[in-house]
Amino acid sequence: MFVDSSAKRTTKRHEHNTNPHEGAQVEMGQKGISMKDVLKTTTLVLLFLVGTGFFFRYQGDKLAASATGSNNQEMIALEREAEMAPLSASEGRAKSLPVGQWGGEHISLDVTGRGATVEYDCAHATIARRITIDRHGGFDVSGKQSSEHGGPVRQGQEASGYPVRFKGQVNDKTMTLNVTNSLTKELIGTFTLVHGAEPRLMKCK
Known part of the structure; x- marks a missing residue:
């Protein structure tokens, strides 16, 4: 098929x-x-x-x-x-001036951590700030000073005073201090003080 x-x-x-x-x-x-x-x-x-x-x-x-x-x-x-x-x-x-008493002829400086008081034969002064000395042993601070005299003190007389400048040089325990009237620029005196020494004052009478 x-x-x-x-x-x-x-x-x-x-x-x-x-x-x-x-x-x-x-x-x-x-x-x-x-x-x-x-x-x-x-x-x-x-x-x-x-x-x-x-x-x-x-x-x-x-x-x-x-x-x-x-x-x-x-x-x-x-x-x-x-x-x-x-x-x-x-x-x-700067460091603080050693605290305590610094004494010398006709001057006494009592230093604290907040300032100092100064006493002379016939005057006194205050320093209302901490005294610091530089690396060379120097310091320069202002204060207020008042004169004294013998006899009674009149009312209000104690508050009077005049500005002064304290310029010092410290060498070990010995200080040389110059005090100047800030108004008149007059040198009031130059003092030698020793830390821890008794002052020799002759107070006004």
Whole structure:
């Protein structure tokens, strides 16, 4: 029996093309799964990047705040140091005149931590501030002095006085002191005193 070979080929083509969309569906299904995986992976990566960005931004803010706080503390410390610098510098170079009694001919100087009182034969004075000496042993302070005289003191006379300047030089326990009237610039006297020595006064009568 004769069979047309072209018919067989046609039949085979029909057999192969019975479901023409089946292959496309399988291919699209595979592509669909791949796209889902890509989208999922992309989403995870984006979430990771966003989270990392927030983390580093938070850490950066913390570091910035910490640096700002540290800078503020440093500025406060520097300001305090600047405020204290003049006092520290002057106090560092100067020391207090030794307290106690300094005695000499016709003068007595009683030094405390807050000032001093001076007594002469016929006068007395006060220094209302702490006396400091520089690194060379010198000092220069102002005070108020009042003259004395024998006999009774009139009411209100004790309050009168005049400004004076005490300029001294200390060498170990010995002091050379010049007293000057601040108004007239007149030198009242030059005295030599020794720390711890008794004064030799001849008070007015």
